[in-house]
Amino acid sequence: MKLSPRDAPGYFAKPDTSATGLLIFGQDGMRVALRRQEVIKALIGPGGEEEMRLTRIPAADLRKDKALLLDAVKAQGFFPGPRVAFVEDAGDGLADTIAAALANWADGDAQIIVTAGSLTAKSKLRKAFETHKTAYATGIYDDPPSRAEIEAALKTAGLTNISTDAMSALTELSRAIDPGDFRQTLEKIALYKLSDDTPLSPEDVALSAPSSVEAGMDDVLNIAAEGKAHEIGPVLRRLEAQGVNPVGLCIGATRHFRTLHMVASDPGGAGAGIGKLRPPVFGPRRDRIQRQASNWGMHKLERALSLLLNTDLTLRSPAQVPHMAVMERALLRLAWMGRR
Numbered sequence: 264m265k266l267s268p269r270d271a272p273g274y275f276a277k278p279d280t281s282a283t284g285l286l287i288f289g290q291d292g293m294r295v296a297l298r299r300q301e302v303i304k305a306l307i308g309p310g311g312e313e314e315m316r317l318t319r320i321p322a323a324d325l326r327k328d329k330a331l332l333l334d335a336v337k338a339q340g341f342f343p344g345p346r347v348a349f350v351e352d353a354g355d356g357l358a359d360t361i362a363a364a365l366a367n368w369a370d371g372d373a374q375i376i377v378t379a380g381s382l383t384a385k386s387k388l389r390k391a392f393e394t395h396k397t398a399y400a401t402g403i404y405d406d407p408p409s410r411a412e413i414e415a416a417l418k419t420a421g422l423t424n425i426s427t428d429a430m431s432a433l434t435e436l437s438r439a440i441d442p443g444d445f446r447q448t449l450e451k452i453a454l455y456k457l458s459d460d461t462p463l464s465p466e467d468v469a470l471s472a473p474s475s476v477e478a479g480m481d482d483v484l485n486i487a488a489e490g491k492a493h494e495i496g497p498v499l500r501r502l503e504a505q506g507v508n509p510v511g512l513c514i515g516a517t518r519h520f521r522t523l524h525m526v527a528s529d530p531g532g533a534g535a536g537i538g539k540l541r542p543p544v545f546g547p548r549r550d551r552i553q554r555q556a557s558n559w560g561m562h563k564l565e566r567a568l569s570l571l572l573n574t575d576l577t578l579r580s581p582a583q584v585p586h587m588a589v590m591e592r593a594l595l596r597l598a599w600m601g602r603r
Contacts, residue, residue, distance in 0.1 A: 265393050266401035272412050274399070275301045280345060282399060283368045284375030286392040288382045289403030293443045298403055299378050303347050306374060314342035318373065322352045325360060332364045336372045346373035353379045358387035365395055408437050408445075420449040426462040435543040436472055448472060469545035480512065483594065484519045488555045492598035499591055509586040510578050516594070517571045524564040526556035533557045559601055567597055 266274055266285075275298050278285065285302060289295045307316045318335040325331050335348035353361065364375055375398070382389045382402075392400035408416075413434060417425065425433070437445050451471040456463060483498045502512070522540065529536030533556045537549060544552060559567070574593040578586050 264395070264397075264399050266399045268402070268404065271298075271401045271403075272409070272415060274401075276305060276415060278302050278305050279399075280306065280374075281370070281397070282374060283365055283395060283397040284377065284392065285398065286377045286379065286388065286400040287403060288379040288389070288400070290381045291403065291442075292380070293441055294403045295378050295380075297442050297446065299349070299376060303349065303376060306376075307345055307347055311344065311347070314340070314344065316340050316342060316344055316346045316373075318346070318348045320348065320350045322350060322354065322357060325350060325353075325357055329360045332360060332375070333367060336364055336368060336375060338373070348373040348375050350375070350377045353377050353388060355382075355387045358391055361388065362391040365391060365398055408442070410434065413437055416446065416449055420446075420453040422449065422453055422456065422463060424460065424462045426464055428465045429463040429468055432465045432468040432543070432545045435538075436468065436545075440542060465545045465549075466547065469548060472542075472545060480507065480515045481519075483512070484516055485551065485555075487516070487594040487597045488519065488523065488559070488601060490598050490602035492595050492602075495591065495594050495598060499587070499594070503587055509590040510575070512590055513571060513575045513578055513593070516597075517568065517575065520564055520567045520571060520597075522552065523556045523559055524561065524568060526552060527559060527564055528561040563600065563603075567600060570596060570600070 274285075287295050287298050287302070303311070303317065307314075311317050318338070320331050320335060332348060332350060338346075340346050348364075350357070350361065361375070361377060368375065377388070377392075379388060389400050392398045413430075416437075417423070417433070436448065440448070448471055452463065452467060455467060455471055480502065483495060483502060486494045486498060525540065526533050526536035529539065533553050536556065537544070537553045540552075543549075556564075570593060574589060577584060577589055
């Protein structure tokens with residue numbers, strides 16, 4: 264039977280324990296793996312694998328020995344409880360073998376869970392499950408997770424007290440990063456909020472969300488963008504002592520001002536532009552970027568990017584110049600430019 268994308272999340276959380284099996288297929292291997300983990304855990308419980316009620320069968324092994332699956336389905340476990348025979352990374356080449364196991368399945372046998380990559384509508388493996396009366400097949404697509412899926416993931420992580428703004432921040436984050444990264448972020452947030460009964464805030468999400476920019480570099484870039492020229496020298500000395508490279512600093516500055524330009528140049532204004540950044544930004548950093556973009560404006564930011572481009576060319580040229588001094592001068596000019 265076909266399991267629609269709308270009904271699939273509910274089935275993964277509470278699968279039919281009397282079903283013959285389930286096929287989960289999709290192009291994104293991480294999404295498929297997460298759903299497979301969820302449904303197997305729901306079937307055999309958190310201790311099922313330790314109690315040897317889960318049999319893993321790689322597709323390569325099943326191609327070599329076609330009896331592996333049926334043997335696993337019929338085998339009697341030492342521990343009581345439901346069992347699962349899991350075939351990983353199957354394809355149409357194993358359709359006949361898996362169909363035979365489905366046909367020979369009886370009450371009390373291990374449920375057959377199969378994962379696969381992208382399968383066409385004419386796939387033999389899909390048809391084996393979709394035409395079976397007590398087996399299911401569902402595709403996992405690259406659509407953004409629904410609110411129900413996000414709430415289920417939060418519940419699994421033990422997060423229940425969530426403010427409206429934090430929920431919006433988590434929704435944006437779930438659509439910008441990989442499912443595995445999102446799950447790890449939720450686990451990190453759950454640890455952060457352990458024994459803390461206050462509602463989850465956007466600032467809490469921002470602290471745990473993945474970030475690709477080093478905080479130390481952020482300091483000097485924000486100082487320059489906010490026109491605090493007198494603070495650039497001391498902060499730059501500390502970064503230099505930590506081994507920060509002038510070229511890397513210039514690249515970081517270009518990235519920062521390009522982000523400001525994207526926000527400022529949005530037809531809907533900086534408020535609309537900040538919401539379109541990918542990956543999204545949250546909390547105080549979001550407010551700071553929006554404020555900087557509004558203060559600078561699109562045209563002034565274009566001049567700033569031109570200055571940084573010329574600085575980058577100077578730093579990469581064969582000319583013998585004091586690189587950090589060149590970078591410091593560029594940051595000072597940016598600070599003065601932003602104050603005009």
